Amino acid sequence: MQCPYCTGDSSVTETRVTADGLRRRRACTVCKRRFTTYETIGAPSLKVAKRDGTLEPFDGDKLYAALQRIAAHRDTITDDDLRRLARDIEATLVDSGRKSVAWSDIVALALTRLENIDPVSATRLAANYTDESGAVRLDGSAPDRPTQQLGLPLDEE
């Protein structure tokens, strides 16, 4: 992004997830001034690769719903935590600059974050989405369960 003061190149020094989207602090590489930009989250360019190889738009609400299921009945983790977590994952993916991501990438990001918030939920997620070797299953399928678009078992229990 161009620096608004001197039109030089800028680099991102910090990305924060807010209720409305992303707030980025940037620093100009030429004049060294700092400025902040805001981006609405849910960049339509971010796609998730499905099992059959087709792409679908990343859906933060779907990820949030999946995390809610993983963390169901855990009182150590709140819905707010999960919303933040879903947004943080989305921010990380958008930041990576990639046009499409695999479901396994999303699971891996969720795992590292959940481990810090609630190890029990992280273990549940791992049990659902990783094989015996600890590798995230590429098809994202849970054992003996039908999977839906994101590879998540979204059926009600």
Ligand SMILES: [Zn+2]
């Ligand atoms: Zn500048």
